[in-house]
Amino acid sequence: MPTCAGADTSHTPAMAAAAGSDGTATRRAVKRLSFGVSWEEKAEAAAEVGRLARSDERTKRALPELGVVPPLLSMLVDAGGEGSTGARMAAVRALLELARGTHRNKVLIVKAGLLKKLPLLMADRDLATSHDLALLLLSVSSLANTDFPLSSAELLPFLVATLSGTTADVPADTRLSCLAALRNLSTNLEHVRAVAASGAVHALLPVSLDEVTSEAALGVLADLAAASAAARREMAEDEAAPRVLVAAIARHGSAQCQEHATYLVMVLAHSGSTGQEVMRRMRRIGAVQALLEVSLLGSPLAQSRAAKILRWFKDDGKDRIRGHSGPRAETSSCHGSDGDDDGAQKPCPNAVDRIVKQSLERNMKSIMRRATASVDMTADATTKMLVASSSSKSLPC
Numbered sequence: 001m002p003t004c005a006g007a008d009t010s011h012t013p014a015m016a017a018a019a020g021s022d023g024t025a026t027r028r029a030v031k032r033l034s035f036g037v038s039w040e041e042k043a044e045a046a047a048e049v050g051r052l053a054r055s056d057e058r059t060k061r062a063l064p065e066l067g068v069v070p071p072l073l074s075m076l077v078d079a080g081g082e083g084s085t086g087a088r089m090a091a092v093r094a095l096l097e098l099a100r101g102t103h104r105n106k107v108l109i110v111k112a113g114l115l116k117k118l119p120l121l122m123a124d125r126d127l128a129t130s131h132d133l134a135l136l137l138l139s140v141s142s143l144a145n146t147d148f149p150l151s152s153a154e155l156l157p158f159l160v161a162t163l164s165g166t167t168a169d170v171p172a173d174t175r176l177s178c179l180a181a182l183r184n185l186s187t188n189l190e191h192v193r194a195v196a197a198s199g200a201v202h203a204l205l206p207v208s209l210d211e212v213t214s215e216a217a218l219g220v221l222a223d224l225a226a227a228s229a230a231a232r233r234e235m236a237e238d239e240a241a242p243r244v245l246v247a248a249i250a251r252h253g254s255a256q257c258q259e260h261a262t263y264l265v266m267v268l269a270h271s272g273s274t275g276q277e278v279m280r281r282m283r284r285i286g287a288v289q290a291l292l293e294v295s296l297l298g299s300p301l302a303q304s305r306a307a308k309i310l311r312w313f314k315d316d317g318k319d320r321i322r323g324h325s326g327p328r329a330e331t332s333s334c335h336g337s338d339g340d341d342d343g344a345q346k347p348c349p350n351a352v353d354r355i356v357k358q359s360l361e362r363n364m365k366s367i368m369r370r371a372t373a374s375v376d377m378t379a380d381a382t383t384k385m386l387v388a389s390s391s392s393k394s395l396p397c
Helices: 013-018 023-035 039-055 057-066 069-078 084-099 103-111 115-121 131-145 152-164 172-186 189-197 200-207 214-227 229-237 241-249 255-269 272-284 287-297 300-324 341-345 349-376 379-388
Strands: none
Touching (some): 023 039, 023 057, 023 069, 039 057, 039 069, 039 084, 057 084, 057 103, 084 103, 084 131, 131 172, 152 189, 172 189, 172 200, 189 200, 189 229, 200 229, 200 241, 214 229, 229 255, 229 272, 241 272, 241 287, 272 287, 272 300
16 A cells, blocks of 8 residues: 555554554545545544544554544534535544543644634534534643643633533533533633633623533632632622522532532622622622521531621621611611601601611521531530530531
């Protein structure tokens, strides 16, 4: 069989690997992939390359040396007409099999130009929402945790655009793979700034409302909030943040959702005026009730965080009462400064608010004592507390 460019490659490691039991199939697949006359023929060759890569680790390492990566990448963008969709998908699956578990192959695929072709792939709806392509990008994103200089700026637009698509358009497994790829990037300090600047925060917040993807999305948000002031600022300024966080706190079926959400609230509480505004909006839409439930029923970590957040809410309420309640005398006037006689016939709104707040504060103190005892105290300390107060009651197990 003639060889390309007339070079003597009979003693190269790649050709030595191809000389095994699958040697004939390997050479035939490589030839058809490079010189096939139709997309159907090339799709069959790509499928064979994927099968060979999956069957033997030595063959998987040898295939890129035989030149299969450039024609596979060309198929992703050049395939057109009848059979083009099948050819693209076959190329993606072959590249995925080549990349799995081999750092060297991942590097070769990236160097051959995979990330530079992503903007062209976004126009193909079937390919852009493909789980196989998302898995390929997840595999490649693991290079972020190595010494290889991965260009996150080329990878992020595709990931963010896929996560920003509607749930009906993008399958949950595709979203999960994109979230895992973002997690690989967000845990590396060299890439955090690029992730925060890519619009990922605004894409992740709506995804956090989906029960299937909420845990993964909140995990990425927690990583970003821990490492990037810009990400914290974007989160605090997003109108959806309070609703998303309260919904996650109230999701009792997932302890990690509650742990991530309470962590994010704690971070936002220290993010200046914008973070405080988020907390005030959360309070208006039911955060206190959700946090009280978590402080009693959540995981130990979620309980501890919920108890701390409730203390912040309580202290913030006291500050507002001190700042706006005026004289504390029971007989203080409830009338406005304009001396309107009709005001004498109306109930005092400040007094009513004060009574409601005092009652709510007493109830919260009682629940907080129980929650704090169940989370922070050791068994000995709890025993001493019960002995000291005969009226104390333990929570049911």
